[in-house]
Amino acid sequence: MLANTGIRFIQSAVDQIDLPQRQITLRTAELLPYDRLVLALGGETPQTQIPGASDYALPFRTVADAYRLEERLRILETSKTTKIRAAVVGGGPSGVELACKLADRLGDRGRLRLVECNAQILKTAPEFNREAAYKALEKRQVWIDLNTQVQSLGSEQMTLVYADQEDTLPVDLVLWTVGTAIAPALRDLPLPQNAQGQVITETSLQVQDHPHIFALGDLADCRDAQGQGTPHTAQGAIQQADCVGWNVWASLTNRPLLPFHYTHLGEMLTLGRDSAAMAGLGLQLDGPLAYLSRRLIYLYRMPTRDHQLKVSLNWLLKPILSVLTESA
Numbered sequence: 001m002l003a004n005t006g007i008r009f010i011q012s013a014v015d016q017i018d019l020p021q022r023q024i025t026l027r028t029a030e031l032l033p034y035d036r037l038v039l040a041l042g043g044e045t046p047q048t049q050i051p052g053a054s055d056y057a058l059p060f061r062t063v064a065d066a067y068r069l070e071e072r073l074r075i076l077e078t079s080k081t082t083k084i085r086a087a088v089v090g091g092g093p094s095g096v097e098l099a100c101k102l103a104d105r106l107g108d109r110g111r112l113r114l115v116e117c118n119a120q121i122l123k124t125a126p127e128f129n130r131e132a133a134y135k136a137l138e139k140r141q142v143w144i145d146l147n148t149q150v151q152s153l154g155s156e157q158m159t160l161v162y163a164d165q166e167d168t169l170p171v172d173l174v175l176w177t178v179g180t181a182i183a184p185a186l187r188d189l190p191l192p193q194n195a196q197g198q199v200i201t202e203t204s205l206q207v208q209d210h211p212h213i214f215a216l217g218d219l220a221d222c223r224d225a226q227g228q229g230t231p232h233t234a235q236g237a238i239q240q241a242d243c244v245g246w247n248v249w250a251s252l253t254n255r256p257l258l259p260f261h262y263t264h265l266g267e268m269l270t271l272g273r274d275s276a277a278m279a280g281l282g283l284q285l286d287g288p289l290a291y292l293s294r295r296l297i298y299l300y301r302m303p304t305r306d307h308q309l310k311v312s313l314n315w316l317l318k319p320i321l322s323v324l325t326e327s328a
Ligand SMILES: Cc1cc2nc3c(=O)[nH]c(=O)nc-3n(C[C@H](O)[C@H](O)[C@H](O)COP(=O)(O)OP(=O)(O)OC[C@H]3O[C@@H](n4cnc5c(N)ncnc54)[C@H](O)[C@@H]3O)c2cc1C
Pocket: 012, 013, 014, 015, 040, 041, 042, 043, 060, 061, 094, 183, 185, 216, 217, 218, 219, 232, 233, 234, 235, 236, 237, 268
């Protein structure tokens, strides 16, 4: 997408940011000076707060995480175990989507539980999506532990605490979807940060007291022009990116900067292999029709025709290829 534009793409990691010198150091030791800096490093899944979590639970955030999960499932599915006991920690959108997908994949062999420390799952979701999610989990016989904390994890067990009672359960697979921690490159920078380490911005998305630095996406704590916080979702980050792009240009050309306005476009949630829920812009839909609509919306939002073509071909061919492989 960046070919034939004035943008130089460097595939590397930022190791250090030197605020006084206004330069960044790449992993290759290359130094890059900047006039304006945009921080958009996203976050990572924190697993250090619970004993055993970093050793025994799998995070689910990156492509590498997805491959690790696929490999773990392959090992469990080809083992002699009659029942595969899986727990998903975190009843947010990722946890709910994963629990439904895993339940569909494992079928009768799966014993799934979803562990959530609050009194309900999807606490910020529209009521319609939450109700659809409860129904989907119930249909797939996913056990939901509400008001429950994970106390520790072992190689084949997890200890849960509910109403001050400890319970240790056998488990074959634990998926960790809780929280977002700030990227390591930002942790020790003297930038204004909230309690979660997110960088606090002005409505223009400039970092407070650092007008030449902009921050957006999962790492930013941003209130928009109406004073509403921006959710840490892809739609929030994409809308902020438009505003940051404009404001970087405006600040370099001495024009007035624009305040960010967040427009909530609604929420979509997959609920298993062929179902979904969506609520927003006056529309509420669930079941297979929501699943199809969600896919079409994602297709429409692909950045180029080429991407749209590749993705739709993949969607069309995948079921045909899997039928052919099963019958071979
Ligand atoms: C499993 C899962 C499902 C989700 N599903 C949805 C959904 O359906 N809808 C939705 O709206 N949101 C969803 N989200 C949230 C959404 O993905 C994020 O809010 C969004 O991607 C944030 O954008 P970002 O640009 O801040 O960060 P990211 O998209 O995470 O991008 C950050 C980039 O910076 C790179 N990076 C990190 N550190 C460095 C470094 N030191 N040097 C160089 N590069 C670096 C990373 O590799 C990454 O490519 C989901 C999140 C997860 C984890």
